[in-house]
Amino acid sequence: MATVAHEPSRPAEADERYSGLLAWLATTDHKRIGILYIGTGLVFLLVAGFEALLMRIQLTQPRLEFLSPQAYNALFTMHGTTMVFLVGMPILFGFINYVVPLQVGARDMAFPRLNALSYWTFLFGSLILHFSFLMNAVPDMGWYAYAPLTVRPYTTHPGVDFWIVSLLVTAVGSIATAVNVVVTVAKLRAPGMTAFRMPIFTWMGLATSVIALYALPPLAAAQVMLLFDRQFGTHFFDERLGADPLLWQHLFWFFGHPEVYILILPAFGMISEIVPVFAGKRIFGYPFVVGSGVFIAFYSMLVWAHHMFTAGMGFIPEAFFGATTMVIAIPTGVKILNWLATIWGGRIRFEIPMLYALALLVLFPIGGVTGVHFATVPIDWQTTDTYYVVAHFHYVLFAGTILASLGGFYYWFPKMFGRMLDDRLGIWQFWLTAIGVNLTFFPMHVVGLMGMPRRVYTYPDLPWWGAINVLISLGAFLTAAGVLLLVVNVAYSLRRGRIAGENPWDAWTLEWATASPPPPQNFTAPLPPVRSDRPLWDVGEETGDRPVLRNEGRQETGGGSGEGSSEAARAGFVARTPATLLGMYTFIASESFFFGGLLTAFLYYRSRDDGGFGPHDLDFLQTALFSVALFASSLTIVLAEKRLHHGDLGGFRAWLLATIALGAAFIVGQGMEYVTLYREGVTLSTNLFSSAFFTLTGFHGLHVLIGLLALGIVAWLAFKGEFRNGRHEGAVRSVAWYWHFVDGVWVVVFTVVYVLGMLT
């Protein structure tokens, strides 16, 4: 496709209410928000990199005293937390934000304001974490915050609280982004872009969002429990009262391992875009590349406990999680083989994005193979908590996520800013980074197998340990030089870079069918027809602008005229469902996992009878009575919806008020129960059961209150005449579904807490 060179301008907004800095603060444009995410991630990369360099200086020689043990602990905690939550996630979500709407041919994300809220909550959360430096309260317990080590009295300073609250705030943004991505991909795809014509990066963005939706809420639940233990005297992780010391580890790693896939699947998506474009071929085995990513997205919730092989879980769980972990290597291997097969026989262009893709192809498998080592329980026992583990996960996350992100950055930078990054600086940066990464992390395998422990601020002067650590530190500084060169390159190229044009790489996905940078509404001309997964090449072949490649004739993929009824049904369901309602369904699915975390804790502890407050002390009949009110409110909200649908605004208001009254009655009932228990001396801190009971029912009550607030807003708007002629009906249905969810959760909670309590 011919490219049109033009002088790039900064991305403009759809309107001009604000200018300068205010325009960025008020933006709802997915492109600007994507750039903000990526830019913030790069700033935190410099911060976390600086922390890593300080640690490497300390470890250059045995028994150095450059850092105190406390300072070292704080640095490795902040480095890990920052790299995972404030570098990897925002950079990848930034690319997803920028690229996915363009790739599916949409003008923006499904919920642009929510998208802006996501970014700013992420930013404020990350600032809270770093404010701990000013408060002399830097977290120093590792990014995994293992309880009971992190509960009082073992950790008294507030670093843990900063860690919890900051990550809870950023999680709000991450979950909102994930909901937004799911709805954008489901609702806003271009005509003809059926599931199997979607770009693979979009697929991986979707898969990543699914993981974030189910993995982040259990972590939030665990963090809430830890915060309550530390601030309100609950006992979730207090082994002195019989708490299970493994509960935190289970909940944390149920998030922690899928998090690895949150960080690697978008990276795989980038490689799946770059490799075929620069090999000049269709990707080999598109359905397998997509299918393996989707498989990983769901299967990754079955492997968490391989992080706990030395925790004493017992033979059967260890065998189970060892086996499941080995299996997950297969879909990852499938992708590697598909990329290799794509390159095979291709006309390779060794542009910088392709160099990073090739580097990943060589280096990532090192991290993958050592991951399989850890699935083997006896090997895990020998190597756990050594530098072998550090080597493994840095080959996955640095040689995987960061190298792919650098490739993606070189690939999409011209689209974002209209100028090419400088090639000479880029080549220097590539080799510095590639050599630095290997010099840093490969020797860690060796010193790890020699037994050097990680998470310790110094080490004994044993043969070769000092020499190997000198190499590692040298590699870290080379890598840092590479990252700094990227900063120089960006600064230089934004002013002096070569004009990119629409499609400088001769790529085929829809983001390359518009100007660079794209206009506020993304596309000014009609989109090209989407008849395969590479619409721009199809157009070129049809018009004769590009040759039909050998063995690469246009193949229409998925969604042709013979499309199955399930596809039609799916499309029908999505088409019928308003975006707001689809977003609410997605949010509800995610929120279910939050309650799943709290219920897990409750079920852990409900049967640990210490002779004190327990299930038998609950007032079943009174709670049943107020529960009937809540269950009835689901019926009244349905009646309200029906009245609205029939245009009966008066009836709508009446049933809405009835719903609010019933919900309020339930809250009053719950309040009465709490007051009665408090008068009997039962509080959050009485015992394990009371901790789990009040936290579970209290968070449900909080959700009811939020539902009542939403219903109150709808009622207020209804009395202002807002819902005439079906206006905002989707929003009303969304609030109604949230209310049904609150009711549904109570069905489960009431059954587990009260009915089972009465029966036993």
Place this chain on the structure above:
Amino acid sequence: MPVEELEHGGHGTHGDGGEHELPHESLSPITLAAGIGLLGFGLLTSLVFSIVGIAVMGWALARWIEEMRHG
């Protein structure tokens, strides 16, 4: 013709079929996020920040709803 093409009215239109309303620039999201941040920060330092955070959240939410009503 694929189902979605039929539903979206054929080639040429965007993914949202032209129905996806792009909002104006708005300071409500950053204000609401600041409120959430203050609420969290107050839990770590002083409840005054949390109370201010809740007030800011309420104000931002009201503004957000007004913007949605009036475009």
